[in-house]
Amino acid sequence: MRFNAVSRPKTPQIDxxxxxxxxxxxxxxxxxxxxxxxxxxxxxQMPRSVAGLNLPMTDLLTISVDREGRAYLSMATPQARRAWxxxxxxxxxxxxxxxxxxxxxxxxxxxVPMTQLRALLQTPPEQRKRFRQPGIPIKGDKNELADWVVxxxxxxxxxxxxxxxxxxxxxxxxxxxxxxxxxxxxxxxTLITQPKKMSDDAGY
Amino acid sequence: MLDIDEMPSSNRRRRLGGVKEKPGITTDxxxxxxxxxxxxxxxxxSTTMYRPxxxxxxxxxxxxxxxxxxxxxxxxxxxxxxxxxxxxxRLYYYRGLPExxxxxxxxxxxxxxxxxxxxFVGETDKPVVLIKPHPDCSFQNLVTLLDEMNINRIGRYAIxxxxxxxxxxxxxxxxxLPPQ
Numbered sequence: 001m002r003f004n005a006v007s008r009p010k011t012p013q014i015d016x017x018x019x020x021x022x023x024x025x026x027x028x029x030x031x032x033x034x035x036x037x038x039x040x041x042x043x044x045q046m047p048r049s050v051a052g053l054n055l056p057m058t059d060l061l062t063i064s065v066d067r068e069g070r071a072y073l074s075m076a077t078p079q080a081r082r083a084w085x086x087x088x089x090x091x092x093x094x095x096x097x098x099x100x101x102x103x104x105x106x107x108x109x110x111x112v113p114m115t116q117l118r119a120l121l122q123t124p125p126e127q128r129k130r131f132r133q134p135g136i137p138i139k140g141d142k143n144e145l146a147d148w149v150v151x152x153x154x155x156x157x158x159x160x161x162x163x164x165x166x167x168x169x170x171x172x173x174x175x176x177x178x179x180x181x182x183x184x185x186x187x188x189x190t191l192i193t194q195p196k197k198m199s200d201d202a203g204y
Numbered sequence: 205m206l207d208i209d210e211m212p213s214s215n216r217r218r219r220l221g222g223v224k225e226k227p228g229i230t231t232d233x234x235x236x237x238x239x240x241x242x243x244x245x246x247x248x249x250s251t252t253m254y255r256p257x258x259x260x261x262x263x264x265x266x267x268x269x270x271x272x273x274x275x276x277x278x279x280x281x282x283x284x285x286x287x288x289x290x291x292x293x294r295l296y297y298y299r300g301l302p303e304x305x306x307x308x309x310x311x312x313x314x315x316x317x318x319x320x321x322x323x324f325v326g327e328t329d330k331p332v333v334l335i336k337p338h339p340d341c342s343f344q345n346l347v348t349l350l351d352e353m354n355i356n357r358i359g360r361y362a363i364x365x366x367x368x369x370x371x372x373x374x375x376x377x378x379x380x381l382p383p384q
Contacts, residue, residue, distance in 0.1 A: 171341050174346070175337075187265065
């Protein structure tokens with residue numbers, strides 16, 4: 001038998017390795033799962049509703065309508081955006097450059113007439129915020145919104161269209177967009193809302 | 205931080221019964237754990253678990269709107285409730301035909317239009333609701349009304365424009381007529 005003459009203070013050692021493993025696993029998961037918000041083209045305060053079903057994250061075309069009734073378009077995924085612009089280039093005989101395709105892929109949304117699109121794409125990303133986007137023309141001699149929606153439907157057959165209008169937008173502005181859709185035989189679409197509880201009052 | 209194990213390896217080997225061991229170097233993982241959890245927290249907080257939500261809206265075929273509205277008015281006058289969403293969050297409704305005596309004011313609160321719809325659904329066989337948003341009413345008003353359709357499980361409803369009859373009706377009642 002052997003006794004230690006000097007009693008050594010016992011420092012408990014915890015093996016951190018599994019914890020580190022787990023932490024990095026979770027980090028990796030969140031790193032991959034995160035889709036960084038690419039800054040929305042226009043701030044919209046969505047109306048509130050009790051009913052609500054989740055929208056898909058892909059195959060989704062969102063038409064945002066701000067308070068003044070300006071329409072903006074955003075396509076869900078970069079791949080879809082590229083294919084969409086390719087179609088647009090073919091139909092309108094515009095040869096977009098590779099840089100412009102890349103810029104369009106990174107563009108979360110846009111609201112410019114066709115004539116200004118190239119200028120918007122050529123604007124450096126950091127200056128794009130200051131680019132005045134007047135909205136996609138709906139009325140007038142050419143309904144460009146309709147053109148874009150048609151192209152999007154051709155590009156993605158399973159496309160779902162969502163209308164994201166501001167709660168304070170006058171109905172007539174939303175009506176223009178809805179009429180554009182129904183004229184194209186897009187009769188089923190989604191109004192994007194934010195959830196509220198049943199008991200809440202009508203408040204915004 | 206690297207620590208050289210102070211315990212002589214011969215000592216340990218004896219204790220562990222001759223199992224072969226790695227050299228007695230342990231790494232202090234604490235800072236790594238700190239960093240990992242810092243990153244974890246950052247990504248957890250910055251991840252938007254937000255998914256867009258919305259309500260489905262199915263519009264009738266465009267050519268059909270007129271005929272359907274006429275049909276509803278002609279045949280189902282007794283079973284029809286018309287909601288008129290006017291600017292400034294004003295809401296009027298009437299049952300049956302647009303007559304001044306039938307027109308009532310309501311509001312968007314649960315005790316307002318929801319109660320009206322509930323009563324209407326309760327006493328009507330095949331309820332039909334016509335939603336008539338004024339061009340200047342807010343989009344929220346429309347969404348609230350569509351929402352009430354879901355809440356009261358009214359399957360048959362349509363969005364339609366305010367008719368001339370209804371405009372004159374509002375005028376007669378001295379309600380400010382909003383410019384078209």
